[in-house]
Amino acid sequence: MSTKLEINFTRLLNRCETIASQRDTWDWRLEKYVEALQDQLGEMKRLSRQPSQPSQDIMLEYTRRVDFLKGLLAAEQKENISEKAYATERLAPVSNVHKGSGIAPKEVHLSAMTRLQKDMRTELLGEDKPGDGLRQRKHTDESDIDAVLKHHRKVHEKLTEELLHHTLNLKEFAYSASSIVKKDIKTLEDTNKVADRNQGDLQRESQRLESKTRGCSWWIWIMLALVTLTFLWMIILMRMFPARS
Structure with a gap:
């Protein structure tokens, strides 16, 4: 069951969307209504843990609808x-509305775009007045062409600035990635050099140890041979000169 706060909020929200879809000129009441909507939405968010309050999906929908109205005012x-038409076109209205019988945000967006396009045509082409004559019509046509060219130039400049900004970001990212890769390659090369140097030192030490081991083995065999001959010679002497009893 909806609370009194939610009922008042949805009524005011529907009222704001109706005003935004039907108005042809600036209405100061809409700005005040949207401020009241923000206050009520903040109050519902503070009470969102209570069982009688709306679910998270509905609160998210309310937040998006209020943000959309704030975007229209901005x-x-x-x-x-x-600039008004460009900013309005970039707004993203809520596609699905669960509650309320007001004007759908998409219809509000379409109505605002239609009104702004009409204002742009009026500003660019002007209003025809009877009895102006061929000279005024010619001057108006020239002014219209200049205005249209100026508008397209502004749009082109904005697109060029955005493209340049993205290009600079990509260039900076590529430069950073290149620097990181170069550092990794240098680190790998230094590691390979150290490994090669250690391998060379290990081979030299192995050869030196092998040469020393080979020399020591010959001396060991010689010592064993001498010890064996000495032992045999002692046995022979003991046989030749037995001990006296």
């Missing part, structure tokens, strides 16, 4: 019609 405060 776009309306831009300096010219082109």
Whole structure:
């Protein structure tokens, strides 16, 4: 069951979406209503743990709908019609609405875009007045062409700036990656040099140890032969000169 706070919130939200979809000029009431919506939404978030409060999905939907209205107000405060239309076009309205009988955010977005496009045509092409004559029509056409070219130039400049920004980011990322790869390659080369040097030292030490071991083995055999001959000679002497009884 919906609480009194949620009922008041949904009524005010539907009212704001209806005003945003039907208005042709700036309405100061909408800004005040959206501020009240933010306060009520914050209160519901503080009470979200209570069983009677809306679920997390519905609270997320409410938050997105309020953010969308805030985006419309922010776009309306831009300096010219082109910037207003560009900011409004970038807004992402809520696609699915679970509760409420107000205007769907997509319809509000479409209505705002239609109104801004109409304002852009009015600003670019102007209003035809009877009796102006061919000279005024020609001057108006030239002004329209200049305005259209100026608008397209601004859009092209914005796209160029964004593309340049992304290009610089990619270049910086590629430079960082290249520096890291170069450092890793240098570290690997130094490690290989150390390994080769250690392997050379190990081979030299092995050869020296082998040469010393070979020399020592000959001396061991000689000593064993001498000891054996000495032992045999002592036995012979003992046989030749037995002890006197």
